[in-house]
Amino acid sequence: MSKTDIAIIGGGINGASTALELAKNGLKVTLLDKHSICKGASGVNAGTLTMHMTRAQLIPYAKKGWELWMSTNKWLSKDIDVEKRNGLCLAFTEDEEKLLNERSKIRKEYGADIEIISKKEALRIDPNINKNIKCAAFCAMDGYVSANQTGYAYSKALKEHKVKILNNFEVTEIEFSENNYTILSKTGEKLISKKLILATGVHLNKALELLNIKVNIKCLPQQLIVSERMPKVMDTVITVANGKLSLKQFKNGTVLIGGGWPGIGSAEENFTATKSENLIGNMRLACHAIPKLKRSRVARVWLGLEAETDDAMPIIGELPDFNNAYIIGSIHSGYTSGPYMGKLLAKKILGEDVDLSLFDIKRFL
Amino acid sequence: MNYKIKYDVIVIGAGPSGVSAAINCAQKGLQVLIVDISHNTGGQIYRAPPKSYKHISEKKLQENKTQEYLSREIKKNNIFTAYNHTVWQVSPGFKVDAFNDISTIQWHAKNIIVATGTYEKIIPFDGWTNPGIIGLAACTVMLKSHHFIPSQKIILAGNGPLLLLVAYYIIEFGGEVEAIIDTSSKFDWIKSTVSLISNPKNFKDGIKWLTKILFNKVPIYSNSMIAKATQHNEYIKVKIQNINTGKQESLVTGTLAVGHGLIPSTDITRLLGAKHIYNESKGGWIAEIDDYLRSSLDGLYVTGDGAGISGAIAAKDKGLIASLALLYDEKIIKEKEFKIKTKKIFKRLYKYELFAKAIAKLNSTPPQLLNNIKDETILCRCEDITKKDILEAIDNGAKDLNQLKSWTRFGMGPCQGRTCQYSVAKVVAEELKCNVEDIGYLTGRSPIRPVPLDRAIGEFDYNEITKIEAAPL
Numbered sequence: 160m161s162k163t164d165i166a167i168i169g170g171g172i173n174g175a176s177t178a179l180e181l182a183k184n185g186l187k188v189t190l191l192d193k194h195s196i197c198k199g200a201s202g203v204n205a206g207t208l209t210m211h212m213t214r215a216q217l218i219p220y221a222k223k224g225w226e227l228w229m230s231t232n233k234w235l236s237k238d239i240d241v242e243k244r245n246g247l248c249l250a251f252t253e254d255e256e257k258l259l260n261e262r263s264k265i266r267k268e269y270g271a272d273i274e275i276i277s278k279k280e281a282l283r284i285d286p287n288i289n290k291n292i293k294c295a296a297f298c299a300m301d302g303y304v305s306a307n308q309t310g311y312a313y314s315k316a317l318k319e320h321k322v323k324i325l326n327n328f329e330v331t332e333i334e335f336s337e338n339n340y341t342i343l344s345k346t347g348e349k350l351i352s353k354k355l356i357l358a359t360g361v362h363l364n365k366a367l368e369l370l371n372i373k374v375n376i377k378c379l380p381q382q383l384i385v386s387e388r389m390p391k392v393m394d395t396v397i398t399v400a401n402g403k404l405s406l407k408q409f410k411n412g413t414v415l416i417g418g419g420w421p422g423i424g425s426a427e428e429n430f431t432a433t434k435s436e437n438l439i440g441n442m443r444l445a446c447h448a449i450p451k452l453k454r455s456r457v458a459r460v461w462l463g464l465e466a467e468t469d470d471a472m473p474i475i476g477e478l479p480d481f482n483n484a485y486i487i488g489s490i491h492s493g494y495t496s497g498p499y500m501g502k503l504l505a506k507k508i509l510g511e512d513v514d515l516s517l518f519d520i521k522r523f524l
Numbered sequence: 525m526n527y528k529i530k531y532d533v534i535v536i537g538a539g540p541s542g543v544s545a546a547i548n549c550a551q552k553g554l555q556v557l558i559v560d561i562s563h564n565t566g567g568q569i570y571r572a573p574p575k576s577y578k579h580i581s582e583k584k585l586q587e588n589k590t591q592e593y594l595s596r597e598i599k600k601n602n603i604f605t606a607y608n609h610t611v612w613q614v615s616p617g618f619k620v621d622a623f624n625d626i627s628t629i630q631w632h633a634k635n636i637i638v639a640t641g642t643y644e645k646i647i648p649f650d651g652w653t654n655p656g657i658i659g660l661a662a663c664t665v666m667l668k669s670h671h672f673i674p675s676q677k678i679i680l681a682g683n684g685p686l687l688l689l690v691a692y693y694i695i696e697f698g699g700e701v702e703a704i705i706d707t708s709s710k711f712d713w714i715k716s717t718v719s720l721i722s723n724p725k726n727f728k729d730g731i732k733w734l735t736k737i738l739f740n741k742v743p744i745y746s747n748s749m750i751a752k753a754t755q756h757n758e759y760i761k762v763k764i765q766n767i768n769t770g771k772q773e774s775l776v777t778g779t780l781a782v783g784h785g786l787i788p789s790t791d792i793t794r795l796l797g798a799k800h801i802y803n804e805s806k807g808g809w810i811a812e813i814d815d816y817l818r819s820s821l822d823g824l825y826v827t828g829d830g831a832g833i834s835g836a837i838a839a840k841d842k843g844l845i846a847s848l849a850l851l852y853d854e855k856i857i858k859e860k861e862f863k864i865k866t867k868k869i870f871k872r873l874y875k876y877e878l879f880a881k882a883i884a885k886l887n888s889t890p891p892q893l894l895n896n897i898k899d900e901t902i903l904c905r906c907e908d909i910t911k912k913d914i915l916e917a918i919d920n921g922a923k924d925l926n927q928l929k930s931w932t933r934f935g936m937g938p939c940q941g942r943t944c945q946y947s948v949a950k951v952v953a954e955e956l957k958c959n960v961e962d963i964g965y966l967t968g969r970s971p972i973r974p975v976p977l978d979r980a981i982g983e984f985d986y987n988e989i990t991k992i993e994a995a996p997l
């Protein structure tokens with residue numbers, strides 16, 4: 160039986176970032192995952208780091224997250240494919256133009272440096288976009304990170320900071336006394352910890368159930384489409400007014416098409432499948448935005464499961480009625496802000512004065 | 525042809541197994557659609573020559589004749605056909621997406637019979653990705669359906685009966701086989717003769733091939749493998765190594781064709797989330813099936829070599845078994861008919877299985893072949909991932925194939941790991957000192973083959989794009 164200061168259940172971006180920050184501050188951390196690190200949403204997401212799709216209230220956090228991603232060479236790894244790009248959010252119809260104006264204005268109020276620009280200006284910034292747009296919203300704070308590589312980087316960094324990683328440790332039971340949590344795995348392993356963090360992504364509700372807390376977490380199965388490598392067809396990260404497209408070309412030439420078009424999937428059964436009409440819809444929208452894309456071939460489609468609370472806002476902070484138990488997850492555009500949110504929770508645990516009231520779980524209890 | 529939207533059965537793959545299954549279902553009154561990438565029936569073994577090849581009609585091979593017979597049978601039984609269609613996705617409830625030269629199309633089916641055969645296995649060695657090096661099975665396609673030899677002089681390497689078949693046809697078409705490099709020993713071949721005789725037709729073919737090879741005095745290097753190949757302007761330099769003694773020798777040739785056996789295609793069953801098991805002698809990962817070729821999912825049947833390698837003649841019978849199971853499950857035939865018919869076929873199949881086992885032995889991968897993979901050898905040729913890249917990721921904690929895929933990008937290129945999964949898995953299992961089945965298989969992903977975006981989206985107006993709910997602000 161092993162012992163640790165703090166046990167983090169779930170090795171996604173939220174669990175891993177919190178773990179890294181705590182370990183850097185000298186805590187003895189154990190990170191558990193039922194599969195392995197960053198194989199859930201955090202290993203398969205689109206990696207778009209954009210303000211144009213971020214929920215208004217989360218803009219300040221996303222901005223901090225964006226800055227952390229842009230400086231991963233300082234705190235995580237030199238080998239991550241992260242890039243700053245200009246972000247263009249397009250409107251193709253008059254209705255969309257209106258929507259874009261409204262949404263950009265509100266995001267701006269929350270601190271995003273977004274401005275509405277003319278069609279001409281947009282085409283100057285990225286000549287590859289559809290010439291028939293009405294207007295666009297511009298934000299210089301945009302870009303991407305290749306999500307498939309971050310698990311690798313985190314796992315190296317965590318090892319370096321002496322975080323113990325236990326893969327294939329599916330937590331099925333948590334016993335608690337006043338000053339200890341005994342965490343049991345499906346296969347009978349046991350870990351005793353003084354502190355506990357739940358970071359189980361789309362399974363956040365399941366983990367809470369182990370502590371007899373009931374919170375509704377929806378599971379959103381989302382599809383992503385990636386092209387074969389192709390010559391450069393775009394310079395910017397492209398989104399659209401209603402938030403249902405994210406598009407960018409990686410350094411290796413592949414183009415990733417996303418935007419949260421639902422597929423079929425269940426967190427419970429760990430099963431996903433594509434929904435054809437939504438794939439085609441997403442591809443059409445992408446090719447409408449960047450017509451040159453039509454020349455490419457789709458290399459792969461995959462799905463990931465995203466967690467969403469009833470008000471689509473995160474849950475981060477202390478669990479009421481427990482000692483030293485915390486939770487983090489269900490963060491909209493959570494990959495962008497993940498590294499910062501993890502840092503915030505770590506600071507809170509380390510006793511710093513951090514305001515997490517916006518994300519308090521109590522609103523659901 | 526006018527397609528229907530919904531079929532009782534869609535058979536994917538028009539090789540001998542798919543064709544026999546389709547006919548059996550159609551004869552019992554089911555609405556059947558058979559789909560294939562190729563422009564006609566035949567599959568890999570009887571692959572039809574391109575329609576524009578006029579000269580081939582004059583000099584037909586036995587394979588070309590068998591193919592024509594299959595096509596006539598399909599026509600006679602009023603089976604819907606979708607040749608020139610590449611299935612790129614199959615989703616639950618059985619929606620099948622396919623594309624042709626112009627667009628993509630979707631069909632629905634109550635049942636699916638997967639008869640997608642195999643693809644070839646090449647164990648990497650230094651230089652295997654050079655342009656002058658091709659697959660042994662790819663070479664059979666050039667020969668059988670194009671009547672074409674890749675170069676005047678050629679070296680064949682690998683193992684199993686394909687070596688003999690390819691050598692035979694190359695000589696037949698006027699080419700020169702400079703050497704056959706076989707990982708098996710002469711003794712291995714003699715040992716398997718007893719079992720090989722159990723399939724007299726194929727055995728006879730084998731003798732015919734061998735006679736021609738011996739008559740032409742083709743040098744045969746038994747117990748040998750390619751240690752390394754280097755490409756020069758006009759030729760390829762091939763370093764041959766005896767796998768027992770380590771003795772090396774260099775030869776020079778125009779083309780090197782290499783193949784180490786076949787791998788069952790599991791793209792569709794993996795995509796649908798059916799259960800899979802590992803069976804080395806059947807080719808590696810295969811869908812878990814019962815005796816009657818039912819997969820773990822209702823309405824999904826797997827037949828032919830895709831259900832475990834047993835060859836073309838057995839494939840036809842397996843097609844019958846799978847279709848009988850389907851007909852019985854659909855309550856179209858009674859238990860009695862089902863039992864009597866399948867029993868008879870199982871008797872024949874038993875003999876073919878003996879034959880298949882002997883072939884599997886000849887095609888087994890000697891450890892020396894895997895040991896020959898150097899740190900710098902490319903394993904995944906789509907993404908240029910070397911053995912060293914894989915070992916480094918393992919060193920940093922990757923424990924299964926999907927994790928390795930995500931960390932290194934192996935298997936992320938256009939072939940989706942079809943070419944490299946087998947050897948990467950072997951390398952990983954060796955490094956982690958575990959069995960191949962412990963590290964899993966690559967999750968099935970759509971599209972099964974790369975889909976041209978313009979065909980997927982078709983012609984459309986902006987306001988016709990599916991509407992979905994806006995993201996929350």
Ligand SMILES: Cc1cc2nc3c(=O)[nH]c(=O)nc-3n(C[C@H](O)[C@H](O)[C@H](O)COP(=O)(O)OP(=O)(O)OC[C@H]3O[C@@H](n4cnc5c(N)ncnc54)[C@H](O)[C@@H]3O)c2cc1C
Nearest residue numbers: 169171173193199200201205207330360463492493494495
């Ligand atoms: C397809 C897709 C595209 C996306 N695109 C973007 C984007 O472009 N930009 C952006 O900012 N965000 C994006 N997101 C959102 C982002 O991916 C998520 O918000 C974020 O990754 C969630 O991280 P997490 O750590 O909370 O969860 P996860 O990454 O899912 O991690 C949870 C971990 O917990 C483990 N676990 C669960 N239960 C147990 C248990 N009982 N015991 C042990 N371990 C357990 C799981 O195995 C998993 O590894 C996307 C999401 C998806 C699905």
